[in-house]
Structure formats: structure tokens, C-alpha cells
Amino acid sequence: MKHVSMKMTVAGGALLALSGGAMAQENISFWYESANPDQQVWMQDILIDGFEAENPDYKLTIDYRGNELDKQLRVAMLSGSGPDVVYTPGPSYVAPMAQNGQLLALDEYAGKYGWNDSILPVFLEMGRYDGKLYALPKTYETLGLYYNKSLFDENGWSVPTTIAELETLADQMLEKDIQPFSAGNADWRGANEWFVSIVLNSVAGPDNVYAALKGEMPWTAEPFVEAIETLNGWWEKGYFGANYFSIESGEQTIDLLAAGKAGMSPNGTWAFQNVPTYFDKAGTEPGFVGFPSKSGDPVFALGVGSTFSIAASSDVADGAAAVIDHIFSPGFYGTMGSVWQGEWNMPLRDLSGVEMSADVPPLYTQAMADLAESVGEGSYGYTTWTFLPPATNNALINGIEEVWLDRVSVPEYLATIDAQFQTEMAEGKVPAIPNR
Amino acid sequence: MHRLYVIPTLVINAAIIAIPALLTIMLAFYRWDGISSPVFVGLSNFESLWHDRVFWTALTNNLIWTVIFLTVPIAMGLLAATMMLVARRGSTFFQVVYFLPVIIATAITARIWQGMIYSPITGIFGLLERYGLEVANPLTQVHTALYGIAVVDLWHWWGFLCVIFFAALRQVPQDQVEAARVEGATFFQLMRYVLLPGIKPTIMLMLIMTVIWSFLVFDFVYILTQGGPAYSSEVLSTLAYRSAFYDLAVGKAAAVSVVISMFGLVATFFYIRAQAKEFEE
Numbered sequence: 001m002k003h004v005s006m007k008m009t010v011a012g013g014a015l016l017a018l019s020g021g022a023m024a025q026e027n028i029s030f031w032y033e034s035a036n037p038d039q040q041v042w043m044q045d046i047l048i049d050g051f052e053a054e055n056p057d058y059k060l061t062i063d064y065r066g067n068e069l070d071k072q073l074r075v076a077m078l079s080g081s082g083p084d085v086v087y088t089p090g091p092s093y094v095a096p097m098a099q100n101g102q103l104l105a106l107d108e109y110a111g112k113y114g115w116n117d118s119i120l121p122v123f124l125e126m127g128r129y130d131g132k133l134y135a136l137p138k139t140y141e142t143l144g145l146y147y148n149k150s151l152f153d154e155n156g157w158s159v160p161t162t163i164a165e166l167e168t169l170a171d172q173m174l175e176k177d178i179q180p181f182s183a184g185n186a187d188w189r190g191a192n193e194w195f196v197s198i199v200l201n202s203v204a205g206p207d208n209v210y211a212a213l214k215g216e217m218p219w220t221a222e223p224f225v226e227a228i229e230t231l232n233g234w235w236e237k238g239y240f241g242a243n244y245f246s247i248e249s250g251e252q253t254i255d256l257l258a259a260g261k262a263g264m265s266p267n268g269t270w271a272f273q274n275v276p277t278y279f280d281k282a283g284t285e286p287g288f289v290g291f292p293s294k295s296g297d298p299v300f301a302l303g304v305g306s307t308f309s310i311a312a313s314s315d316v317a318d319g320a321a322a323v324i325d326h327i328f329s330p331g332f333y334g335t336m337g338s339v340w341q342g343e344w345n346m347p348l349r350d351l352s353g354v355e356m357s358a359d360v361p362p363l364y365t366q367a368m369a370d371l372a373e374s375v376g377e378g379s380y381g382y383t384t385w386t387f388l389p390p391a392t393n394n395a396l397i398n399g400i401e402e403v404w405l406d407r408v409s410v411p412e413y414l415a416t417i418d419a420q421f422q423t424e425m426a427e428g429k430v431p432a433i434p435n436r
Numbered sequence: 437m438h439r440l441y442v443i444p445t446l447v448i449n450a451a452i453i454a455i456p457a458l459l460t461i462m463l464a465f466y467r468w469d470g471i472s473s474p475v476f477v478g479l480s481n482f483e484s485l486w487h488d489r490v491f492w493t494a495l496t497n498n499l500i501w502t503v504i505f506l507t508v509p510i511a512m513g514l515l516a517a518t519m520m521l522v523a524r525r526g527s528t529f530f531q532v533v534y535f536l537p538v539i540i541a542t543a544i545t546a547r548i549w550q551g552m553i554y555s556p557i558t559g560i561f562g563l564l565e566r567y568g569l570e571v572a573n574p575l576t577q578v579h580t581a582l583y584g585i586a587v588v589d590l591w592h593w594w595g596f597l598c599v600i601f602f603a604a605l606r607q608v609p610q611d612q613v614e615a616a617r618v619e620g621a622t623f624f625q626l627m628r629y630v631l632l633p634g635i636k637p638t639i640m641l642m643l644i645m646t647v648i649w650s651f652l653v654f655d656f657v658y659i660l661t662q663g664g665p666a667y668s669s670e671v672l673s674t675l676a677y678r679s680a681f682y683d684l685a686v687g688k689a690a691a692v693s694v695v696i697s698m699f700g701l702v703a704t705f706f707y708i709r710a711q712a713k714e715f716e717e
Binding site: 070071075077093096097100186189242243246247390391394398402405407429 | 469470471472473550554555556557573575576578662663664665666667668678681682683684685
């Protein structure tokens with residue numbers, strides 16, 4: 001009996017010590033979208049454990065909220081019960097949240113941690129509202145043309161650089177019963193906008209898109225008509241194949257490309273995460289280039305899919321800022337980027353201190369270097385999900401199907417987009433557009 | 437004192453039905469993005485719906501959906517239930533088989549049909565295509581998308597009606613059925629003059645509930661097509677959802693929800709009237 005009570009005393013003491021230790025730590029909450037089991041392990045090992053080792057005063061808790069995170073976040077922020085680290089679905093969410101006092105201005109932390117120097121200035125501009133910094137982009141991405149290099153070599157095809165070359169090549173593929181573009185939207189209707197973004201930048205050109213985003217040119221202007229007519233022409237000629245609405249935008253498109261059933265795939269850099277799996281399986285070699293353009297120079301459309309902020313209601317704002325700073329460290333960039341490509345590409349100005357694993361596909365590294373260079377030179381394009389306000393973007397995504405399926409004409413489609421854009425612009429919902 | 441017993445349900449109703457419903461009606465007269473403060477805009481949301489062709493497409497689709505569900509599953513359910521009544525042998529087995537799709541989660545049913553049946557890559561339709569029989573995925577065609585979804589929902593739904601009708605048919609006094617048989621009534625005469633009148637209240641209830649449910653349909657449409665392609669399978673609830681959570685136009689979404697409720701309200705009126713009448717009888 002004495003032995004048992006002794007054990008209980010020791011256990012009680014240990015519990016007290018543990019709870020005392022835990023009480024000393026401040027809890028930081030962070031809601032993330034979805035992550036598969038492997039990715040959750042990386043989040044634990046690289047983000048949580050890495051952060052807590054450097055910041056023993058804090059305990060970081062990540063809550064996986066799934067694809068509906070943005071809806072949950074909006075309701076939670078409205079009621080003041082959101083997480084400390086606010087992970088928004090993109091810059092278009094930042095302005096209204098900042099406007100309503102839901103986010104903390106980050107300028108003080110930017111000075112303390114040197115973010116003004118370590119992050120590419122374009123991205124800092126995108127996170128500003130009313131002269132104050134409210135958000136940092138989590139990752140930046142671009143659109144380009146994936147192709148099956150083995151198939152190209154076999155047929156003696158060269159990689160197109162202009163729209164005319166692209167169309168000639170696609171016609172040749174059609175003659176050989178090879179689908180030119182591997183693409184689909186069965187799981188994600190938003191995939192439609194990848195192709196609209198591509199033609200807006202590669203046919204109309206980034207300068208015209210910039211003018212339209214600034215309200216200096218209507219979306220009904222001739223360059224945009226030409227862009228959408230080009231896209232519609234591709235659809236009508238069958239470049240997207242007969243099963244576009246049945247194919248899933250992620251793994252299935254890369255699978256078809258790798259298997260040689262399709263020759264090319266207009267897609268984003270996030271698709272790199274599926275490239276090794278399917279090209280290794282098919283025993284073929286992948287290729288990736290900036291999307292061909294009317295002028296012949298590839299245009300890298302800049303995209304920011306999500307951002308980091310701190311909730312105004314957070315009582316551990318210092319801890320939340322430390323989490324964000326940890327994510328923007330070269331060590332985290334290298335370690336996380338080595339295992340999870342395309343998802344954690346923070347816009348660091350200097351990547352010389354970053355060490356990436358040798359397993360990272362060189363194609364991916366090259367694509368991101370090309371994007372960083374075009375951003376540095378200010379010659380980047382604009383993805384619609386980053387720079388358009390929400391309702392305009394939604395009209396763009398769903399409306400293009402109406403064009404493809406002959407339910408509305410190209411001018412009618414653009415008129416709808418323009419009307420919606422002017423309304424949202426008047427309401428101040430257009431995200432910050434960095435000067436060119 | 438006994439009236440106090442209704443208080444708990446009244447409180448729950450007020451908290452989760454009445455207050456949100458009133459707030460939704462109120463929001464229909466505001467412009468709100470779900471983040472900033474709402475701005476009163478009067479009837480503007482309803483006016484914009486009036487001029488919105490997607491709204492009319494959605495409303496038409498809801499009406500088509502209602503017609504389909506008022507006829508096909510009810511006819512199928514009635515027929516199968518009557519068959520089970522006539523041929524009692526194996527009726528329990530068939531009840532289980534027919535009812536099984538009802539207990540499978542909607543999302544799973546939808547994914548099974550999308551990936552394993554309709555898909556030209558991974559589904560039975562793809563297999564048929566490989567054998568030279570080309571069948572287009574109905575979910576990808578503007579003229580068939582709504583019907584493609586309806587087939588999935590019908591498969592999921594009709595068994596429920598069948599079991600309900602079978603339970604009701606079993607309550608029809610056996611002496612009436614026997615008397616009709618002795619009089620030499622044919623199967624159709626038995627149906628027309630004995631069985632159907634005997635379960636009329638159940639059929640009425642199911643018809644009214646079908647109208648209400650048809651205007652609330654969301655899950656299968658959202659999972660299978662998200663209202664596409666080109667808005668061809670859009671229904672009012674998916675329009676409301678997209679307005680609220682993608683366009684960030686919560687006021688417009690509330691206005692659509694008010695329209696949905698109007699149809700539900702009309703059906704509820706008939707339901708309550710039918711109930712009252714039955715009660716009086």
C-alpha cells in the first residue's frame with residue numbers, strides 16, 4: 001500500500017510538473033486547409049517541432065479545416081473567435097478583413113524581423129491596405145506549359161514559343177489522335193480560370209491586363225476579345241478533348257500527359273507535386289516551359305494562392321508573428337520545399353542561403369527561378385484568382401463554360417465580367433495591384 | 437403547467453430556426469460581403485435576381501426537378517410496394533435492397549456515380565466506350581446534366597418512398613382487399629378503388645414533402661456538377677451557396693433563400709391544410 005501511494009505521489013508530481021511546463025507555454029492556433037497524412041507529418045516535424053524548438057515559450061497547434069477553410073474563417077473572424085495565425089485564401093480577402101479591423105497591422109513586426117528586406121517588394125505591396133501591411137503571401141506560383149518530352153522527341157516536335165507555333169503543333173497532335181491539352185475541371189471548376197489567365201496574359205498581354213485591373217481599360221477592349229476568342233478557338237478545335245468536364249484537374253491530367261495520351265498540359269506550378277509520381281510510373285520524361293505568347297516571349301503569370309496575417313483579436317500576436325517569421329526563414333523554405341514542392345514557395349528575396357534536397361526536380365527549381373526573375377524584372381503577368389475581386393472572378397470561371405458551350409458570345413461574356421468588375425471596383429474590393 | 441413542456445422545443449426552434457430565418461429575411465434587403473458591415477439596399481437584391489438569367493435557369497431547373505420527383509420515384513415506389521404486397525414472399529429482402537441506397541451517405545453515392553459509373557476514364561461508361569459503345573457522360577452535357585444528377589438522386593431516393601408506401605399499404609384493412617378480390621376485381625381495379633384511396637393521406641404527404649425537398653436540393657448537384665456545365669444544372673440552393681461563399685454577396689444569397697422558402701411555404705400551407713382536414717375526418 002505504501003508502495004502504491006509512493007507511486008501515486010511520483011505520478012502526481014510528474015503530472016504537476018508537466019502541467020506547470022505546459023502552462024508556461026502560450027498556445028498559438030493556426031488553421032490550415034487540407035493535408036494528406038504525409039504532409040501532416042511534414043507539418044509536424046518541420047513546422048511545429050521546428051518552431052517550438054526555436055521558440056520554447058510557445059506551443060503551436062495546427063487545425064486541419066479542409067477545403068472549406070475560407071468559409072469557416074470568415075465566420076470565425078467576424079465573431080472574433082478565429083485563429084491567431086490567419087491563413088486567407090488570397091489577397092482579395094485581405095482588404096475587407098483589414099477594413100473591418102479583423103487583422104493586425106504587421107508593420108511593427110516587419111521592422112523587427114526585417115521582412116521589408118527579406119521579402120520581394122511586389123508581394124509586400126499586395127498585402128498592404130490603407131498604407132499598412134496586413135498580410136504576407138504564403139506561396140507564389142505561376143502557370144506554364146507542361147509537356148511530355150519523350151513524346152515530343154519521338155515525334156520530332158519542338159517546344160512552341162509562340163501562339164502560332166502552339167496551334168500548329170496542337171493541330172499535328174490532333175491528326176495523330178493525341179489530345180493536345182490534358183485538362184479537366186470535374187473536381188475543381190476553378191480550373192477554368194487557369195486557361196483564361198493564360199490567354200489574358202499570353203495573347204492580350206500583361207500591360208493590358210494591368211491597365212484593366214487599374215480601371216484604365218475596360219475588359220471589353222479588343223485585346224481581351226482576341227484573347228478569349230483564341231481560347232474559344234482552342235476549345236472548338238478540340239484541344240481540350242471530349243472529356244474536359246469529366247477529368248479531374250489534379251492527378252488525372254498529369255497521368256494522361258505522362259502516359260502520352262495528351263501531349264501538353266497548361267497547368268500551374270502546384271502540379272509539380274504529381275509530376276514525379278506519374279512520369280516515373282509511365283517511364284517518360286516531363287518538360288515545362290513558360291506558356292508561349294503572341295510575341296514569343298514567355299509570360300509568367302504571377303499567382304498568390306494564400307496569405308498569412310495575424311488576427312486583431314489574438315492575445316499571442318508576438319507568438320503568431322514568430323510563427324510567420326519561422327515560415328519565412330531560409331531553413332524552413334529549404335526543408336519544406338525539399339519534400340513538398342509547389343506549396344511552400346515563400347517569396348524570399350535572397351535564396352542563396354536555401355539548401356534544397358537533391359531529390360527536388362530540376363524542372364521545378366528552374367520554373368521557380370524563371371518566375372522569380374520575371375517578378376524581379378517587373379515583367380510578370382497576372383493570375384485572375386490573385387488580382388480579380390471575388391464576384392468578377394466567379395463570373396469569369398463559370399462564364400467561360402457558357403462561351404465554350406455556345407450559350408453566350410465572347411463580347412457578352414466580357415461585358416458581364418466588365419460590369420461585375422466596375423461594381424466591385426466601386427466597392428473597393430479590387431485587391432492591391434503593385435505598380436509595373 | 438403542462439404547457440411548460442413545450443418550452444424546451446420552443447427555445448430550440450427559436451434559436452436554430454426562427455432567429456436565423458428572420459436574419460436571412462432581413463439580410464435579403466442588405467448588401468453584405470460576410471466580412472464588413474451590411475448596407476441597407478432595399479429591394480435591390482430581388483431586382484438584380486429578376487434580371488439575372490442564371491436565377492431563372494436555376495428556378496426552371498428546380499421546377500423540372502420537382503416534376504421529376506413528383507412522378508418518377510412516386511410511381512416507382514408505389515409500383516414496387518404494391519408488388520411486394522401482392523407477392524409477400526421475399527418482401528422483407530426486397531425492402532432491404534430497395535432501402536439500402538437511402539442509408540448510404542449522399543457524398544459517397546455521388547462519388548460512386550461520378551467516378552465509377554459516369555466517368556469516361558474510371559467508370560462503366562469508359563468501359564463501354566472501350567468496347568465500342570460510346571455513351572457520353574450526362575453530367576458534362578448542358579442538356580442532360582440535370583437529368584444525370586436526377587438519376588443519381590432517384591436511385592438514392594425511391595427506395596425510401598417504396599418502404600413508406602409499403603408500410604401504408606399494409607395498414608389498408610385486409611377485409612376490403614379480400615372483398616374486392618371476392619368481387620372479382622382485377623389488379624388495377626384493386627389499386628384504383630381500394631389500395632390507392634386507402635393510402636391517399638400518405639401519398640399526399642409525400643407529394644407535399646417532395647415539393648419542399650425539391651426546392652432544397654443541393655448536395656447531389658453541388659458534388660456532381662457544382663451547377664455546371666455553363667450553369668445548366670444550377671438550382672436555387674447552389675446559386676445561393678455560390679453567391680454567399682464565392683461572390684461574397686450574402687444579401688443576394690439571402691434573397692435567393694427567401695425565394696426558396698416561398699415555395700416551401702406554399703407547400704407547407706397545403707400540407708397543414710391537408711393535415712387539418714385529415715384530423716377533422
